[in-house]
Amino acid sequence: MAGHIQDRWYKTETGADGKSSRIKTDRFGVGLRYRARYIGPDGTEKSKSFPDKQKRRAESWLANVEADMSRGDYIAPEAGKVTFEQYATKWMQTQTTDPATRESVEMRLRRHAIPHIGKRPMSSFTPSHVRLWMRTLEGTGLSAAYRRGIFAHVSTVFTAAVEDRVIRTNPCGARSVKAPRIDPRRVKPWPIERVKAVRSALPERYRALVDPAAGCGLRQGEVFGLAVEDVDFLGGVVHVVRQVKLLRNQPVFAPPKGGKERDVPLPESIAVALAGHLTRFPAAEVTLPWRTLDGPPVTATLVFRSPEGLPLNRNRFNDRQWRPALRAAGVPTGRDNGMHALRHFYASVLLDAGESIKALSEYLGHHDPGFTLRTYTHLMPSSEARTRAAVDAAFEDRSATDDGPETAQENL
Numbered sequence: 001m002a003g004h005i006q007d008r009w010y011k012t013e014t015g016a017d018g019k020s021s022r023i024k025t026d027r028f029g030v031g032l033r034y035r036a037r038y039i040g041p042d043g044t045e046k047s048k049s050f051p052d053k054q055k056r057r058a059e060s061w062l063a064n065v066e067a068d069m070s071r072g073d074y075i076a077p078e079a080g081k082v083t084f085e086q087y088a089t090k091w092m093q094t095q096t097t098d099p100a101t102r103e104s105v106e107m108r109l110r111r112h113a114i115p116h117i118g119k120r121p122m123s124s125f126t127p128s129h130v131r132l133w134m135r136t137l138e139g140t141g142l143s144a145a146y147r148r149g150i151f152a153h154v155s156t157v158f159t160a161a162v163e164d165r166v167i168r169t170n171p172c173g174a175r176s177v178k179a180p181r182i183d184p185r186r187v188k189p190w191p192i193e194r195v196k197a198v199r200s201a202l203p204e205r206y207r208a209l210v211d212p213a214a215g216c217g218l219r220q221g222e223v224f225g226l227a228v229e230d231v232d233f234l235g236g237v238v239h240v241v242r243q244v245k246l247l248r249n250q251p252v253f254a255p256p257k258g259g260k261e262r263d264v265p266l267p268e269s270i271a272v273a274l275a276g277h278l279t280r281f282p283a284a285e286v287t288l289p290w291r292t293l294d295g296p297p298v299t300a301t302l303v304f305r306s307p308e309g310l311p312l313n314r315n316r317f318n319d320r321q322w323r324p325a326l327r328a329a330g331v332p333t334g335r336d337n338g339m340h341a342l343r344h345f346y347a348s349v350l351l352d353a354g355e356s357i358k359a360l361s362e363y364l365g366h367h368d369p370g371f372t373l374r375t376y377t378h379l380m381p382s383s384e385a386r387t388r389a390a391v392d393a394a395f396e397d398r399s400a401t402d403d404g405p406e407t408a409q410e411n412l
Contacts, residue, residue: 003038003062005055036062040076041069048077079166080123085114087122087166088157099292100245100254105153112137112150122167125158127174134180147180186378189348190341194331201328206321208277209304212238213342215270217364220339221245222256224312227300228283231274236266240365242300244288244311251311253288253298256365264363278303286311347372351379 009028014020032049036058040046046065050058068074088109095102116133117125137147155172162170171177199210212218212226221243230239241261245254255261286302288311289295304312323333331337343364350360357380361372 003036003066005058005062006035006037007033007055008035009033009052034058036065038062038065041074042076046077075165075168081121082166083119083121084125084157085118087161088114088118091157091160098254098259099247099252103247108150108153109157112140112142113154117154122158122161125167125171127171127177130154130171130174130177134177138180144180144182148182151179187344187347187375188336189344189379192345194329195342195345197329198325198331201325202321205281205307206304206317208273209339210342211270211273211277213339214345215267215273216264217343217346218264219243219257219343219365220314221254223339224302224304224314224317225253225300226303228278228303229301231266231271231303233266233271233275236268236271238264238266240264242298244314246314247293249313249315250293251288251313252291252293252295253300254291258365258367260365260367262362262365274303281305284309344376347376348379351376352381354381 008031009025010022011025012020012022033052034050034055035047036050037045037047048058048061050061065074092102092106092109095105097105113133116136117129120129134147134151137150142150151172155170158167158170158172161167195210195214199207202210209223212223213220216238218226218238218240222240224244225242226238226240227242230241232239239261240256240263242253243256244251246252283301283303284305285299286305286309287297287299290298302311306312318338322339326333326337347360347364350363351357357373357376358369360376361369364372366372
């Protein structure tokens with residue numbers, strides 16, 4: 001055993017006759033008696049104290065420490081003393097994800113996790129602490145989907161702490177801890193009449209925004225970032241290569257969601273609508289930083305801009321243009337009726353026309369066709385309907401010849 005157990009109540013002294021004897025120290029009977037001492041992987045001495053009559057416990061603890069070091073599972077005793085707030089703050093500084101994603105994660109942690117669990121040392125967390133915090137969040141009225149996202153961020157922080165040898169286990173991973181359950185909700189696409197009504201209710205400058213969203217499946221930020229050079233009117237293709245995002249409420253250009261550029265078919269009706277919009281509201285160059293507020297400047301000839309020539313801000317647009325248009329068209333202004341509803345409309349039109357899930361997934365910019373299938377499977381024509389149509393078509397073709405079942409029977 002590389003470490004040793006120190007008895008702080010006694011010390012050994014050698015007398016004049018050369019014999020050793022144990023004598024009481026000044027600490028005798030005061031405080032914890034045994035101190036297990038060892039040298040940690042960082043070269044510094046570590047220790048833990050135990051009370052009288054617990055020498056075996058101290059020896060067992062020291063043996064476990066040395067076994068952990070030999071297996072590479074060692075965690076320094078002081079590591080877990082760092083609070084959740086301290087560790088999460090450092091963790092956020094090391095993230096290399098998209099800047100907007102980092103900003104969103106930081107906002108959620110600072111608003112909904114740190115005020116409740118931020119002062120607790122990392123090593124002191126148990127599953128019950130996590131369950132209590134989640135119950136507190138539930139009482140705030142936040143949606144299950146939003147709370148599930150916050151829970152995922154907190155769990156990621158604990159997982160990082162496990163990997164950094166700050167704690168042994170992630171309390172969020174306990175079987176008694178369940179992520180907020182999201183009630184399954186089926187997408188209900190807008191009918192074409194609603195799409196037209198909302199389009200007509202928008203100010204003239206913004207009406208054509210509906211067209212690439214409902215006719216090409218572009219996300220709101222992608223519509224805001226659409227440039228003339230991205231639209232191939234002759235080839236009938238829209239190149240989705242950028243979006244306008246907000247960082248600290250300041251606009252930046254960024255790649256499409258997930259960094260996935262794509263080409264989307266440009267229907268003639270949408271091309272005509274965009275051409276008409278450009279005739280009334282000519283495009284103009286806009287320069288924004290790329291990805292981050294201090295990123296390199298990038299210039300694009302944006303199709304849609306504010307009257308002042310600025311890139312559209314989603315918060316102002318939704319508040320001043322989109323929601324008033326919904327109210328004017330008699331449409332509720334809830335979360336299901338944002339501009340994203342136009343993407344659902346696009347998906348429903350393509351599936352109704354028999355387009356494949358794989359193609360739809362590519363056009364929508366999804367990384368996984370399985371996600372597209374799970375989201376829109378209920379909009380696909382049922383297998384029973386396809387079966388009936390296929391059999392009816394086959395029998396209709398055969399009824400025009402003399403090769404039907406009765407004819408075959410006669411020829412036996």
